[in-house]
């Protein structure tokens with residue numbers, strides 16, 4: 001067992017209060033991020049269905065490059081590490097492309113069953 005302080009038990013009341021205030025703010029921001037991501041995925045699911053019906057490819061590398069450039073610029077202006085912003089967007093886009101591949105597969109299977 002270590003002696004390091006990992007909890008909030010033995011903290012001065014002012015420090016505890018400030019920590020709670022900051023953590024409340026972090027919780028609100030995390031909730032906003034989840035809601036924004038949910039909205040983004042709702043929109044990308046619609047793009048996925050549109051692409052599947054019109055037999056367009058799941059990924060669009062040109063669009064992705066433009067988004068990454070734009071997000072890096074926004075990050076720099078907001079004093080956020082642009083490399084982190086790029087990694088974060090790439091992580092989300094990879095998940096979206098997986099969804100689009102699945103939608104394309106399901107759509108193709110449904111069309112072959114329908115004849």
Ligand SMILES: C=C(O[C@@H]1C=C(C(=O)O)C=C[C@H]1O)C(=O)O
Nearest residue numbers: 044047058059060063064093096
């Ligand atoms: C949502 C799209 O599909 C893919 C996912 C993207 C995204 O999550 O922003 C961007 C380009 C595509 O690779 C799209 O083509 O707009």
